[in-house]
Amino acid sequence: xxxxxxxxxxxxxxxxxxxxxxxxxxxxxxxxxxxxxxxxxxxxxxxxxxxxxxxxxxxxxxxxxxxxxxxxxxxxxxxxxxxxxxxxxxxxxxxxxxxxxxxxxxxxxxxxxxxxxxxxxxxxxxxxxxxxxxxxxxxxxxxxxxxx
Numbered sequence: 661x662x663x664x665x666x667x668x669x670x671x672x673x674x675x676x677x678x679x680x681x682x683x684x685x686x687x688x689x690x691x692x693x694x695x696x697x698x699x700x701x702x703x704x705x706x707x708x709x710x711x712x713x714x715x716x717x718x719x720x721x722x723x724x725x726x727x728x729x730x731x732x733x734x735x736x737x738x739x740x741x742x743x744x745x746x747x748x749x750x751x752x753x754x755x756x757x758x759x760x761x762x763x764x765x766x767x768x769x770x771x772x773x774x775x776x777x778x779x780x781x782x783x784x785x786x787x788x789x790x791x792x793x794x795x796x797x798x799x800x801x802x803x804x805x806x807x808x
Contacts, residue, residue, distance in 0.1 A: 687763055693751055694759035702751035710744055761803050769794035 695765060696705055700721075728736075754762050771793040774785035783794065 663726065675781055690754070690759035690763040690766075692764070695755050697751065697755050704746045706744060706748045706751050709747075710740070764799060764803050768800065 680754050693705070700708075750762065750766065771789070774789040774793065
């Protein structure tokens, strides 16, 4: 391999490969959930997912959970209800839109973060963040249906 071809070679670190793999799994879950809606209702499915996760975590972290305070339990329950509501509504929506549309809409939180940072912390987004926000908005317009 010549020096020029080595310079032009794409270099991907192990950490980047792991992120790519995790992203593939994350994206695949939208298809799995979309297909599961043919066999289950959205809220039952989400409830089953949460119950399974809770049982596994209770087994793994039983010692730490024994020391949980009442305030932590209430805070955890409120957070859990909020997340379950969000997952439930998203899963409900997947009955009417494609899994790729759902994944795209979910991933819009990434360009929204710099806008929230600007709103709450008074730090405006940089040039690359603005590029991402613009591209995400254009993608949203395309997903929403250019015919409209």
